[in-house]
Amino acid sequence: MTPLLSPQADALATAMDDLLAILNRTADLVAAGDAVEFAGLEDEATALCNAVVQLPPQEARSFLPRLEDVLAALERLETVVRKANELTQGKATVGRAAAAYRRAEDPDVG
Template identity: 85%
Template sequence: MTTPPLSPAAEALAEAMDGLLAILNRTADLVTAGDTVDFAGLEDEATALCNAVVHLPPPEARLFLPRLETVLAALERLETAVKKANELTQGKATVGRAAAAYRRAEDPEIG
């Protein structure tokens, strides 16, 4: 069974979703590498694209299911990377605060 061609609107949406997927994957890679990332607009873009799928005719919208599952997997990967980065950052902050507290306890002039 062959897949029917997408309408121009659906084709443009597919390209935009593929672009979002690339951004999500690149962002997860950056977070994993320890880089600071600005997430501004990412949620709005993802929401707009998902909402656009809902407005397609049902037969075309169904064709987006695999693409939506891939985007969801990329979002989950990004979430995992952010959580791990936050845990690492929190651990470093806790160590720094503990070290500072010990220094103050050892040297009353510091604290």
């Protein structure tokens, strides 16, 4: 049985659920190759986690599943961003190698 939350904890639960949705949507966008602005995500996640610590212990414990979900979403986002960066760097390397090859072939190019 889920304990009843205070109005403060209920609002915090809603904000944390919203953050989770944002993290998942952001990971989906990055995976699709879209450019994404990350400004504010870390600050929001930190503020919400700090707010959980300020709750009475019983209410704070009820946030454990949400915190685990947020952590999993952050880990997924990190993985997707790393993969996107690797793909982008790989394309840049191929482009630079092709340009260098063209210059070596024809000094008047590039």
